[in-house]
Amino acid sequence: MSQICWLGPQDSFPNPLLTPDPDPSVPGLIAVSERIYPAQLLQAYQLGIFPWYSDEQPVLWWSPDPRxxxxxxxxxxxxxxxxxxxxxxxxxxxxxxxxxxxxxxxxxxxxxxxxxxxxxxxxxxxxxxxxxxxxxxxxxxxxxxxxxxxxxxxxxxxxxxxxxxxxxxxxxxxxxxxxxxxxxxxxxxxxxxxxxxxxxxxxxxxxxxxxxxxxxxxxxxxxxxxxxxxxxxxxxxxxxxxxxx
Missing domain, CATH: 3.40.630.70 (Leucyl/phenylalanyl-tRNA-protein transferase, C-terminal domain)
Incomplete structure (x- = not known):
């Protein structure tokens, strides 16, 4: 089982086609980051990834199956x-x-x-x-x-x-x-x-x-x-x- 990656401001997302569900216990969770940056947000959408989290959480990035x-x-x-x-x-x-x-x-x-x-x-x-x-x-x-x-x-x-x-x-x-x-x-x-x-x-x-x-x-x-x-x-x-x- 690979580890869910923690993204820095300049980091790229893992491609869900190549690395689906790094942690099977949290299906669809692709990556985590401290903040949302607009350029990173646009990159996420082009890979089929979106942010969804609560105020008390870090930014959680998802690519669920099914969609x-x-x-x-x-x-x-x-x-x-x-x-x-x-x-x-x-x-x-x-x-x-x-x-x-x-x-x-x-x-x-x-x-x-x-x-x-x-x-x-x-x-x-x-x-x-x-x-x-x-x-x-x-x-x-x-x-x-x-x-x-x-x-x-x-x-x-x-x-x-x-x-x-x-x-x-x-x-x-x-x-x-x-x-x-x-x-x-x-x-x-x-x-x-x-x-x-x-x-x-x-x-x-x-x-x-x-x-x-x-x-x-x-x-x-x-x-x-x-x-x-x-x-x-x-x-x-x-x-x-x-x-x-």
């Missing part, structure tokens, strides 16, 4: 959700804002109460690192605004033809689902084959996400990252939701 993914065409738009989307779309005062206030969206994800979960993995260090890569053009936010207030949204990371979903929040029923519907429709329009959802939850499964063996995920990831024909624009609005209407 939860949502193929955009498999997004489950139920009749009730379709009605919510139509109501939002037809409301002249409702807006879908993309990259308008990344900080507000990630803070809302960090502070939203979640069932059976105390605290948050979105620490101040996480917020700082993702804000930096947002400024570099790699992280994006979607926010639903109704009557001047943000009611829901999500943030994600996008590199090449790959989108990595990070976190969602709702301050109104179905708001995060509408945001995910918008992201899925955008992915379909831009030939993005899958949205990485990282870990399995009942909520994600209900939206159409499915587990994928890690090897298959990592192989598809490299194909997506190498798609030079995809140069997506993140300038879109609620018109994208007509895909589901």
């Amino acid at each position: 939860m993914v949502l193929k955009p065409n498999d997004f489950h738009c139920s009749n009730s959700l379709q009605k919510c989307i139509r109501h939002f779309y037809e409301d002249a005062q409702a807006e879908l804002l993309v990259d308008a206030d990344f900080g507000a969206v990630i803070r809302a994800c960090a502070t939203s109460a979640r069932k059976d979960q105390d605290g948050t993995w979105i620490t101040h260090e996480i917020m700082d690192a993702y804000t930096t890569i947002h400024e570099q053009g790699y992280a994006h936010s979607l926010a639903l605004v109704e009557q001047g207030e943000i009611t829901g949204g999500l943030y994600c990371v996008a590199i090449g033809g790959m989108v990595y979903g990070e976190s969602m929040f709702s301050r109104k029923p179905n708001a995060s689902k509408i945001a995910l519907a918008a992201l899925s429709a955008w992915c379909i329009e831009n030939q993005v084959a899958m949205i990485d959802c990282q870990q399995e939850t009942k909520h994600l499964r209900s939206m159409g996400a499915r587990p994928l063996p890690r090897l298959e995920f990592l192989q598809q990831l490299q194909i997506s990252l190498n798609q030079s024909n995809i140069v997506p624009s993140w300038k879109f609005n609620k018109q994208i939701l007509t895909h589901w209407l």
Whole structure:
């Protein structure tokens, strides 16, 4: 059994294809570090690795097997959700804002109460690192605004033809689902084959996400990252939701 490596600021991640699960007692844990550096964060995503830890822990880097993914065409738009989307779309005062206030969206994800979960993995260090890569053009936010207030949204990371979903929040029923519907429709329009959802939850499964063996995920990831024909624009609005209407 190899030892889980401790990363310094300039160190590279072990490749999950070559060194899966250094410690079988902690499946999916690839590496540990003291801090998150934006350049290291981007390298991690390109290898199919993501950070997930609590305030009292060091930074834990994961590549789970299986990996939860949502193929955009498999997004489950139920009749009730379709009605919510139509109501939002037809409301002249409702807006879908993309990259308008990344900080507000990630803070809302960090502070939203979640069932059976105390605290948050979105620490101040996480917020700082993702804000930096947002400024570099790699992280994006979607926010639903109704009557001047943000009611829901999500943030994600996008590199090449790959989108990595990070976190969602709702301050109104179905708001995060509408945001995910918008992201899925955008992915379909831009030939993005899958949205990485990282870990399995009942909520994600209900939206159409499915587990994928890690090897298959990592192989598809490299194909997506190498798609030079995809140069997506993140300038879109609620018109994208007509895909589901």
